[in-house]
Amino acid sequence: xxxxxxxxxxxxxxxxxxxxxxxxxxxxxxxxxxxxxxxxxxxxxxxxxxxxxxxxxxxxxxxxxxxxxxxxxxxxxxxxxxxxxxxxxxxxxxxxxxxxxxxxxxxxxxxxxxxxxxxxxxxxxxxxxxxxxxxxxxxxxxxxxxxxxxxxxxxxxxxxxxxxxxxxxxxxxxxxxxxxxxxxxxxxxxxxxxxxxxxxxxxxxxxxxxxxxxxxxxxxxxxxxxxxxxxxxxxxxxxxxxxxxxxxxxxxxxxxxxxxxxxxxxxxxxxxxxxxxxxxxxxxxxxxxxxxxxxxxxxxxxxxxxxxxxxxxxxxxxxxxxxxxxxxxxxxxxxxxxxxxxxxxxxxxxxxxxxxxxxxxxxxxxxxxxxxxxxxxxxxxxxxxxxxxxxxxxxxxxxxxxxxxxxxxxxxxxxxxxxxxxxxxxxxxxx
Numbered sequence: 001x002x003x004x005x006x007x008x009x010x011x012x013x014x015x016x017x018x019x020x021x022x023x024x025x026x027x028x029x030x031x032x033x034x035x036x037x038x039x040x041x042x043x044x045x046x047x048x049x050x051x052x053x054x055x056x057x058x059x060x061x062x063x064x065x066x067x068x069x070x071x072x073x074x075x076x077x078x079x080x081x082x083x084x085x086x087x088x089x090x091x092x093x094x095x096x097x098x099x100x101x102x103x104x105x106x107x108x109x110x111x112x113x114x115x116x117x118x119x120x121x122x123x124x125x126x127x128x129x130x131x132x133x134x135x136x137x138x139x140x141x142x143x144x145x146x147x148x149x150x151x152x153x154x155x156x157x158x159x160x161x162x163x164x165x166x167x168x169x170x171x172x173x174x175x176x177x178x179x180x181x182x183x184x185x186x187x188x189x190x191x192x193x194x195x196x197x198x199x200x201x202x203x204x205x206x207x208x209x210x211x212x213x214x215x216x217x218x219x220x221x222x223x224x225x226x227x228x229x230x231x232x233x234x235x236x237x238x239x240x241x242x243x244x245x246x247x248x249x250x251x252x253x254x255x256x257x258x259x260x261x262x263x264x265x266x267x268x269x270x271x272x273x274x275x276x277x278x279x280x281x282x283x284x285x286x287x288x289x290x291x292x293x294x295x296x297x298x299x300x301x302x303x304x305x306x307x308x309x310x311x312x313x314x315x316x317x318x319x320x321x322x323x324x325x326x327x328x329x330x331x332x333x334x335x336x337x338x339x340x341x342x343x344x345x346x347x348x349x350x351x352x353x354x355x356x357x358x359x360x361x362x363x364x365x366x367x368x369x370x371x372x373x374x375x376x377x378x379x380x381x382x383x384x385x386x387x388x389x390x391x392x393x394x395x396x397x398x399x400x401x402x403x404x405x406x407x408x409x410x411x412x413x414x415x416x417x418x419x420x421x422x423x424x425x426x427x428x429x430x431x
């Protein structure tokens with residue numbers, strides 16, 4: 001089977017299946033020899049921050065000389081981004097081979113379930129030391145929750161998202177996230193609102209899991225807009241840590257990784273504070289307040305790419321935008337969203353930030369919201385704005401480039417498409 005054949009079959013599978021049963025995934029893995037039981041893992045869930053936390057964990061652990069696996073979602077440009085070993089994406093040939101094996105063992109599985117099984121199989125075959133595994137949706141019935149005993153469980157945040165599957169209260173969302181907690185395995189999380197903490201506390205008690213809630217130990221000292229990074233200060237010591245992902249939530253994400261690595265060190269893993277600092281500094285992650293200057297075809301405009309795919313992520317973007325040199329400019333916004341997202345709340349958060357021009361477009365997903373629907377909502381929020389609808393993403397970016405500064409928001413699928421179209425060749429901001 002070729003990569004193209006595997007990709008075609010995968011993309012035709014349902015992207016989300018019902019979230020109340022792991023039987024199909026377990027049966028498939030059983031036929032594959034249960035590769036998930038033969039590797040060490042760190043299991044990460046959360047409404048926002050999962051990608052950042054996973055990326056930093058992986059780079060820090062790799063800095064210690066260990067062979068790492070990384071499973072993330074979504075991808076921005078290539079399906080192969082989702083499965084990595086030591087920072088390198090799975091090859092197209094390796095992807096096709098893993099898919100063929102998994103598809104034969106579980107032809108009824110959905111898109112994410114198949115990819116999850118492929119990741120476990122690839123990690124086992126690659127003889128990794130430890131894999132960082134990001135949950136897709138929720139946790140309790142997420143395909144990744146076939147891991148019996150991870151080294152560490154991480155809940156990065158609890159907020160509203162995927163209400164159809166996770167419920168419409170913080171308590172119900174937290175209950176689903178808490179499902180990754182395993183018997184006797186340490187779990188870490190930030191300090192959360194009481195209604196979110198309660199289900200996690202209950203689950204940890206049932207599983208006899210050491211549970212740690214951490215308030216941010218770091219604060220953002222400065223934003224380095226020219227290289228998409230920040231400098232963190234550790235509150236207790238005043239130590240400075242360069243951190244390679246932009247954004248206001250990174251003080252909390254950095255805390256979870258810092259403390260998580262301390263726990264792993266106490267378990268005998270050869271990771272120390274030098275490796276932590278290296279992970280902080282070397283990590284990079286596209287689509288998180290990522291700034292790039294386009295080529296001449298787009299007028300060498302400055303674009304900021306950010307997923308901002310739920311209200312919490314949109315609020316985080318808003319805080320970072322307010323601190324940025326772009327806040328005072330009349331930036332154009334390019335916005336798209338998926339139908340299972342709370343796009344009404346996202347638009348409400350973004351509406352005060354946009355300049356006079358907003359272009360709505362359709363992300364590359366069958367779940368994309370009709371951009372005309374988004375435009376109608378936004379016109380009620382910002383009747384003063386000049387609103388366009390462009391079904392074609394490239395046309396939307398070209399229109400936005402005329403403002404010289406633009407933000408692309410609302411979906412990682414949209415951010416990924418923009419990154420592919422614009423390229424990431426120049427880091428000069430020109431502001």
